[in-house]
Amino acid sequence: MNLQDMTIMGFSNLWHTRLRSTLTILGVVIGIGALTSMVSFGTGMQKNLTDAFTKNDLFTSMNVTPKDLNVDEMMSGDLSGIGKMLDEKPKPLTDSILEAIREMEGVQLAFPDESFAGKLQFNDNEVSKNMQPIPAAASAFYPYNDLLAGELYPHDSSQSVVIKWETLRDLGLIVEYPDLDYTLSRKDSLKGTRIVSPDSVIGRKITLITAELNIPSNPLGILMGDDFDPFEETSREYTICGITRPRDEFTFDRSRSALVIPPVTARKIPRLSFSSVWDILGEGKEEGTYSSIYVRVAEMEVLTPVREKIEAMGVGVFALADELDEIKRAFLIMDSLLGAIGTIALIIAALGIINTMLMSILERTREIGVMKAVGGSENEIKFIFFVEAACIGLVGAVFGLLLGWVVTRIANQVMNTMVLPDNQGPVDLFYFPLWLILGAIGFSVVVSLAAGLYPAIRAARIDPVRALRHD
Incomplete structure (x- = not known):
């Protein structure tokens, strides 16, 4: 056969x-x-x-910190190792370090990664949220190159802001988008929540309220019963120029904040800020220094060489790409x-x-x-x-x-x-x-x-x- x-x-x-x-x-x-x-x-x-x-550039980005944050050592529970790490004197992240990082070959974007708290007033509602300064150069990268509506502000001193879809929802507005499958509940109706188009939000004004310490000119007046508020609020209006897309279960929230604001504009806002773990751990941040710097490189292959150059400056670097094998x-x-x-x-x-x-x-x-x-x-x-x-x-x-x-x-x-x-x-x-x-x-x-x-x-x-x- x-x-x-x-x-x-x-x-x-x-x-x-x-x-x-x-x-x-x-x-x-x-x-x-x-x-x-x-x-x-x-x-x-x-x-x-x-x-x-x-998509969120997590394999081509890193965070620079004043200290070398060893995640494995912190998660190990070794108290002596953690104590030693916290005792190390941090190297301040100054403008000179920021500029040096920006000039490195392969670096596309570098800016201070900080945020501050405040209250947002819009649509007759008020919420307490965190705001984050993001440079206009970020418009070339996700998610600011793929907004639901509008676009990122044109320059770093603009009076425009980008608001998150989730923030508008908290303020009582459900912004429509192609895949939206949302039915207003009875609770939504009682709160006054409405479904609106993106165009009805773009161009409108939103109020940002921040607070700063109010140091009395006459401290003895407090002891004599004078009215005194330790915090002084400042209110400013900005124009909404963009709305981010809704975040899904697999989208990393890079900004961690409800409102994105130009960095030069943000510097002029009086505020209290505890944006860094180092501030909370007791080593106050000096004037003109940053708690963290975000760095984005052109491709994953140049991340390691750039990281080594930054570490040579005596600062800490954390990159999620290091955990890729894990x-x-x-x-x-x-x-x-x-x-x-x-x-x-x-x-x-x-x-x-x-x-x-x-x-x-x-x-x-x-x-x-x-x-x-x-x-x-x-x-x-x-x-x-x-x-x-x-x-x-x-x-x-x-x-x-x-x-x-x-x-x-x-x-x-x-x-x-x-x-x-x-x-x-x-x-x-x-x-x-x-x-x-x-x-x-x-x-x-x-x-x-x-x-x-x-x-x-x-x-x-x-x-x-x-x-x-x-x-």
Whole structure:
């Protein structure tokens, strides 16, 4: 027999036992469906997180601090190490350091990463929020190059501001956008919340109220009962020039603030600010220094050289890219655990393949004897059974992938409808990369061949004389 004859015979034997073969293939379908759907959830989470980090420039950015903030040491619980780190005298982040960083090759953007507290008044509502100065040069980068409406202010001394979508919601306005799926509740109606278009917000004035310490000119007056307020509030109006897009579950909030304001304009606002952990830990910030500096580089490949140059200045640097290997390792562990659970179903399916093929041997004992009597070799007999096993694995893998895809589509729809917030657009929580598809097919075929190994060997060793006497 040639290769084509043996292959056709293998497929023909499965067709003659259609019901039993279908039930066996169904077991493989369920196993592959469970395996791929579970692993696709892990790969989907990894893809969403990695894409979000890349989109938000987290792999091409770093934060410069006065001290070397060793996250691993702080998380270890080693009090002596933490104490030693806090005792180190920080190097002030001055304008000269900031300018030196900006002049480094590969640096696209560098600015003080600070914020201050205040109150926002708009639409007859008031909320307490944090504000952050961001330079106009950030308009070339996410998220300020992809605003929901408007654009970032043109220069650093502008009297315009960019407000977050979530801040407007807190102020009683739900700003429309294409994927918005929000229904006003009774609570919203009582609060006066309205759904509005972005154009109705752009160009309107918003009031920013900040406070500073009020030092009395006559301290003795306080002891004599004079009215005294330790804080003095300042109110200023700014024009809304842009609205950020709503933040989803996989978007990193880089600014951490409700309002983005030009840095030169922000310096003129009297305020109290405790924007740094170093201020809270007791080492007050000197005039003309910064608590932290944000640095963005052109690409991930130049991050390490730039980091080394900055560290040589005697300051601390933290970059999320340093944790990339740990993130990948964590997802690998998660994918392995999910894959192991799905593999259990495939192993059970493999037992079904063994049972099906052993039954096939009993029914075809005389047929096997005839093939050996006319010159069929043991290897040819084995090959026929291997073809049957491989066919079961291949067909089961294809339909298993289809089942896994359908299940993940349904699960994804349920998650987007019932779990994720109303203001968030649809998120694809599952992902089928090419390696998963090809790997599932290959794994199914290999497991099926392994399951068919024992039946194939047993069939090849049948004595043709006894087989011909078998009824």
